[in-house]
Amino acid sequence: MEPNKQSDWVARSLRNVWHPCTQMQHHETVPLIPVSHGRGAWLYDHEGKRYLDAISSWWVNLFGHANPRINAALKEQLDLLEHAMLAGFTHEPVIRLSEQLAALTGDVLGHCFYASDGASAVEIALKMSFHSWRNRGHGDKQEFVCLKGSYHGETIGALAVTDVALFKDAYGPLLRASQTVMSPDARQAVDGETAQDVARRAAADVERLFQQRGDKIAAIIIEPLVQCATGMAMHDPLYLTLVRELCDRHQVHLILDEIAVGCGRTGTFFACEQAGIWPDFLCLSKGISGGYLPLSLVMTRDDIYQAFYSADVTRGFLHSHSYTGNPLACRAALATLQIFQDDHVLAHNRARAERLTQALAPLANHERVRHFRQRGMIWAFDAIRAPADFSRRFFATALEHELLMRPIGPTVYMMPPYILSDEEIDGLAASTLAVFNQVMAA
Numbered sequence: 001m002e003p004n005k006q007s008d009w010v011a012r013s014l015r016n017v018w019h020p021c022t023q024m025q026h027h028e029t030v031p032l033i034p035v036s037h038g039r040g041a042w043l044y045d046h047e048g049k050r051y052l053d054a055i056s057s058w059w060v061n062l063f064g065h066a067n068p069r070i071n072a073a074l075k076e077q078l079d080l081l082e083h084a085m086l087a088g089f090t091h092e093p094v095i096r097l098s099e100q101l102a103a104l105t106g107d108v109l110g111h112c113f114y115a116s117d118g119a120s121a122v123e124i125a126l127k128m129s130f131h132s133w134r135n136r137g138h139g140d141k142q143e144f145v146c147l148k149g150s151y152h153g154e155t156i157g158a159l160a161v162t163d164v165a166l167f168k169d170a171y172g173p174l175l176r177a178s179q180t181v182m183s184p185d186a187r188q189a190v191d192g193e194t195a196q197d198v199a200r201r202a203a204a205d206v207e208r209l210f211q212q213r214g215d216k217i218a219a220i221i222i223e224p225l226v227q228c229a230t231g232m233a234m235h236d237p238l239y240l241t242l243v244r245e246l247c248d249r250h251q252v253h254l255i256l257d258e259i260a261v262g263c264g265r266t267g268t269f270f271a272c273e274q275a276g277i278w279p280d281f282l283c284l285s286k287g288i289s290g291g292y293l294p295l296s297l298v299m300t301r302d303d304i305y306q307a308f309y310s311a312d313v314t315r316g317f318l319h320s321h322s323y324t325g326n327p328l329a330c331r332a333a334l335a336t337l338q339i340f341q342d343d344h345v346l347a348h349n350r351a352r353a354e355r356l357t358q359a360l361a362p363l364a365n366h367e368r369v370r371h372f373r374q375r376g377m378i379w380a381f382d383a384i385r386a387p388a389d390f391s392r393r394f395f396a397t398a399l400e401h402e403l404l405m406r407p408i409g410p411t412v413y414m415m416p417p418y419i420l421s422d423e424e425i426d427g428l429a430a431s432t433l434a435v436f437n438q439v440m441a442a
């Protein structure tokens with residue numbers, strides 16, 4: 001007989017499942033929650049307890065769990081075509097998705113290359129940048145630049161342009177060196193500086209590096225508007241405008257990693273729209289499939305595409321991945337884009353954001369809170385004099401209040417799905433305050 005008690009699932013998971021981003025020994029004290037099903041913004045365990053998914057299951061879920069419209073699209077697609085290879089073959093879902101995404105960039109980024117996870121999209125953008133320079137006779141442009149505190153994924157290539165010691169240090173000897181420039185994180189403002197002043201200071205750091213060795217640099221990679229994994233570090237859009245100009249002037253590609261901040265998360269469909277610029281490469285993943293299936297892609301310009309277009313096979317971009325453009329994942333993405341259109345999601349999110357920001361006022365003004373910040377559907381604040389183990393304690397205490405939240409160090413953040421009702425918004429704010437007070441009193 002299959003055991004189906006909560007504790008049995010926990011024991012079996014800990015025996016055979018190696019969980020991500022986890023020191024497994026911590027599960028001797030930190031709870032592991034077996035999820036039996038999800039509905040809307042809620043996840044349910046095997047004992048009927050529920051948890052509001054305030055971080056969209058690691059930032060992927062946009063329209064709730066078991067969304068009826070995405071479910072219907074997937075069920076239809078299942079009976080048509082689950083997968084076919086994308087070399088030599090093509091299919092309707094990948095064609096429609098590429099057309100619709102290209103149209104969202106005004107056809108500036110008209111060529112879409114697919115993979116399954118975010119880190120792979122980053123690797124593809126790095127490879128394409130280097131290879132396109134090489135095809136154009138600039139094979140000595142081999143270096144990449146990233147920001148302090150940047151996070152772009154955890155495969156060897158993506159880790160090389162990631163600057164989070166916790167994830168990177170152990171693998172240092174395996175990684176290719178990259179250049180790191182100042183983050184435009186507005187929290188660094190000193191002596192009456194504005195966020196724009198910090199942006200200018202950070203852009204000047206890029207300019208110095210480009211002047212020194214721009215001829216060796218293939219690309220700079222930036223997570224626009226919010227550096228999420230490092231602790232929701234937010235910056236002024238001016239930074240992106242300035243870096244775009246520097247890239248043009250010094251012949252350096254601009255890669256924007258919109259894996260977390262894309263798909264409406266910062267208030268516009270693409271974060272870079274707020275700076276009025278387009279990159280040379282744009283990476284998307286996470287929310288693009290509505291949080292249903294692994295899907296990522298790199299969008300690029302026609303001049304990059306043309307650098308590979310040739311009778312010579314080796315000048316082509318030969319990167320291959322078995323599940324490239326998987327029809328089920330693309331169909332989930334199409335259903336997701338349809339919801340954006342049908343429900344006027346970006347407009348409704350503005351109202352949701354206003355309500356949650358207001359409801360969070362007691363935290364924004366809390367004496368143990370600083371740098372309360374918000375952009376689009378991302379909220380964050382930093383705990384002052386946080387107790388040891390703040391993040392794990394907060395996670396465990398939040399569960400007792402029916403909340404799924406995982407602070408990053410002393411930074412508490414919310415990235416909820418785009419479906420919260422007024423009641424859920426008010427409940428989220430009230431519970432977060434209660435959890436925060438409880439943890440800070442420890």
Ligand SMILES: *Cc1c(COP(=O)(O)O)cnc(C)c1O
Nearest residue numbers: 117118119151152153257259260
């Ligand atoms: C999550 C994330 C990645 C990596 O995506 P995976 O699918 O986890 O490989 C890369 N960049 C950013 C900004 C991310 O948030």
